Amino acid sequence: MADPKKPRPAFAPWDRRELPGLFNVEETARRVGNYKWIEMKLFEALGGWVATVPELDVKMRLGT
Numbered sequence: 001m002a003d004p005k006k007p008r009p010a011f012a013p014w015d016r017r018e019l020p021g022l023f024n025v026e027e028t029a030r031r032v033g034n035y036k037w038i039e040m041k042l043f044e045a046l047g048g049w050v051a052t053v054p055e056l057d058v059k060m061r062l063g064t
Helices: 025-050 056-063
Strands: none
Touching: 025 056
8 A cells, every 4th residue: 555644746637748558649549440440340240130130129129
């Protein structure tokens, strides 16, 4: 546990010298692009599968 008498280092939201995080901007952008591609592929797969469901109430629930 940290020493309660020791002051914490100053961190303000506008102080961008050292941001908490594991990835730089380029790596974050690459990851977001990959996640978007995966989400679109899953959306296409689910959309194709919903078309084969015969029950209208199930189809409506899956569509939402």
